[in-house]
Amino acid sequence: xxxxxxxxxxxxxxxxxxxxxxxxxxxxxxxxxxxxxxxxxxxxxxxxxxxxxxxxxxxxxxxxxxxxxxxxxxxxxxxxxxxxxxxxxxxxxxxxxxxxxxxxxxxxxxxxxxxxxxxxxxxxxxxxxxxxxxxxxxxxxxxxxxxxxxxxxxxxxxxxxxxxxxxxxxxxxxxxxxxxxxxxxxxxxxxxxxxxxxxx
Amino acid sequence: xxxxxxxxxxxxxxxxxxxxxxxxxxxxxxxxxxxxxxxxxxxxxxxxxxxxxxxxxxxxxxxxxxxxxxxxxxxxxxxxxxxxxxxxxxxxxxxxxxxxxxxxxxxxxxxxxxxxxxxxxxxxxxxxxxxxxxxxxxxxxxxxxxxxxxxxxxxxxxxxxxxxxxxxxxxxxxxxxxxxxxxxxxxxxxxxxxxxxxxx
Numbered sequence: 001x002x003x004x005x006x007x008x009x010x011x012x013x014x015x016x017x018x019x020x021x022x023x024x025x026x027x028x029x030x031x032x033x034x035x036x037x038x039x040x041x042x043x044x045x046x047x048x049x050x051x052x053x054x055x056x057x058x059x060x061x062x063x064x065x066x067x068x069x070x071x072x073x074x075x076x077x078x079x080x081x082x083x084x085x086x087x088x089x090x091x092x093x094x095x096x097x098x099x100x101x102x103x104x105x106x107x108x109x110x111x112x113x114x115x116x117x118x119x120x121x122x123x124x125x126x127x128x129x130x131x132x133x134x135x136x137x138x139x140x141x142x143x144x145x146x147x148x149x150x151x152x153x154x155x156x157x158x159x160x161x162x163x164x165x166x167x168x169x170x171x172x173x174x175x176x177x178x179x180x181x182x183x184x185x186x187x188x189x190x191x192x193x194x195x196x197x198x199x200x
Numbered sequence: 201x202x203x204x205x206x207x208x209x210x211x212x213x214x215x216x217x218x219x220x221x222x223x224x225x226x227x228x229x230x231x232x233x234x235x236x237x238x239x240x241x242x243x244x245x246x247x248x249x250x251x252x253x254x255x256x257x258x259x260x261x262x263x264x265x266x267x268x269x270x271x272x273x274x275x276x277x278x279x280x281x282x283x284x285x286x287x288x289x290x291x292x293x294x295x296x297x298x299x300x301x302x303x304x305x306x307x308x309x310x311x312x313x314x315x316x317x318x319x320x321x322x323x324x325x326x327x328x329x330x331x332x333x334x335x336x337x338x339x340x341x342x343x344x345x346x347x348x349x350x351x352x353x354x355x356x357x358x359x360x361x362x363x364x365x366x367x368x369x370x371x372x373x374x375x376x377x378x379x380x381x382x383x384x385x386x387x388x389x390x391x392x393x394x395x396x397x398x399x400x
Contacts, residue, residue: 045296052293074278081274082285089289093252096245 002029006064006100007151008055009143010072010087011080012047013037016147017054019062020133022155030133031062033144044083048090055094067095068154070146071104103154110146113153125149202229206264206300207351208255209343210272210287211280212247213237216347217254219262220333222355230333231262233344244283248290255294267295268354270346271304303354310346313353325349 002021009016014037021029036054038047059067069092072085095102108118115128126138126145132152139145202221209216214237221229236254238247259267269292272285295302308318315328326338326345332352339345 045292045302048289048293049296052297072282074274074281078274081282082272082288085282085285086289086292088282089248089286090293092245092286093248093290093293096249097252102245 003066003155004031004062004064005151005155006058006062006067007147007149007154008067008069008091009146009150010070010084010091011037011143012044012051012083012087013040014141014143015051015054015087015091016143016145017058018139018144018147018151019058019064020148020151020155022152026156028132028152028155030135030139030148033139033148034058035141035144035147044086047083048086051087052090052094055091059094059098059100064100066101066103066154067091068103068105068150070110070150071106073106105150105153105157109157110149110153113156114149122146203266203355204231204262204264205351205355206258206262206267207347207349207354208267208269208291209346209350210270210284210291211237211343212244212251212283212287213240214341214343215251215254215287215291216343216345217258218339218344218347218351219258219264220348220351220355222352226356228332228352228355230335230339230348233339233348234258235341235344244286247283248286251287252290252294255291259294259298259300264300266301266303266354267291268303268305268350270310270350271306273306305350305353305357309357310349310353313356314349322346 002023004019004021007016007018007020014035016033016035018033019031021031023029034054036051038050042050069088072081072088074081076084092102111120111125112118114120114132115124117124120128122142122145126140126142129145129148129152130136130138133148139148202223204219204221207216207218207220214235216233216235218233219231221231223229234254236251238250242250269288272281272288274281276284292302311320311325312318314320314332315324317324320328322342322345326340326342329345329348329352330336330338333348339348
């Protein structure tokens with residue numbers, strides 16, 4: 001039984017939306033990926049409404065077990081951070097209305113999980129996403145590839161948190177004894193295969 | 201015919217919600233005020249859902265002409281700015297779903313409009329709100345009074361913008377010749393009565 005994960009790379013202009021199935025043996029199936037969003041000149045209320053409609057349709061269509069979302073930091077790009085945070089509010093609300101748990105992951109966590117390096121470039125992420133999903137080339141634009149990477153990273157970790165805490169912070173708080181058996185199996189599998197994944 | 205304004209002072213812990221009717225002669229009628237929100241320990245998705253349900257019910261009950269919202273700055277309190285921005289995303293979406301225009305105002309604009317000073321204290325704002333609305337004492341907590349002040353400030357300005365721009369930026373962009381006759385009358389009334397309001 002695979003875990004169905006929707007990944008969201010949030011943004012007002014380009015909001016990457018993915019859905020992947022992750023098997024207990026870490027095999028990943030890319031189900032769908034797209035980019036929602038609106039041109040920068042569009043009024044803010046119309047932008048948020050467009051993205052809300054897109055995520056509502058995406059969740060209703062794909063019925064995920066969990067939604068993985070990039071965590072927004074107050075120290076991020078000052079010109080876009082408020083808009084990006086507003087998008088995450090709308091995304092989290094859409095999941096909450098459907099009782100879908102939300103997991104927040106930092107870009108560093110995602111890069112490390114997918115490529116083995118927390119400092120991976122956009123190109124390296126796209127390349128690894130293509131390899132993991134057995135695609136001829138990376139999903140485009142980069143926001144789409146990032147949304148897939150987020151979903152993969154989450155599926156391989158198997159941790160879900162409904163707070164602004166990152167998954168790793170949550171794991172530290174709750175302790176591994178509170179993880180489900182499947183989550184513990186994933187973590188063990190991830191640890192044993194990490195250098196293999198990085199070498200692929 | 202009065203303008204019905206919902207004012208929102210956004211926050212995850214305390215989200216002030218007000219509704220006022222502002223007549224063309226600047227007379228203000230406080231219709232209702234409350235505070236929504238959730239304790240800090242609550243999961244983020246549950247917090248946003250609680251606030252979304254509260255604003256949905258508030259807008260459906262009061263059917264405002266416009267929603268006035270405090271503008272969030274990236275330079276604000278780092279520990280709360282992301283959560284506050286997420287709340288504003290949810291608030292703006294609720295208005296957009298009902299075709300209610302959203303106006304963003306800075307705290308300085310609101311303080312200046314209501315007290316005559318952009319540096320007014322919380323206590324001074326609460327006192328002026330009570331005077332303007334003919335209340336025996338300021339609405340409590342301060343978030344409630346701030347939500348009323350926002351609605352009053354917007355009603356007295358009469359400008360609405362559906363973007364991250366502040367009302368004053370929008371006015372500068374569009375030029376006063378694009379304001380409605382009622383808006384121009386308000387602005388003229390505001391200019392002639394500003395020192396009176398400040399003295400009250």
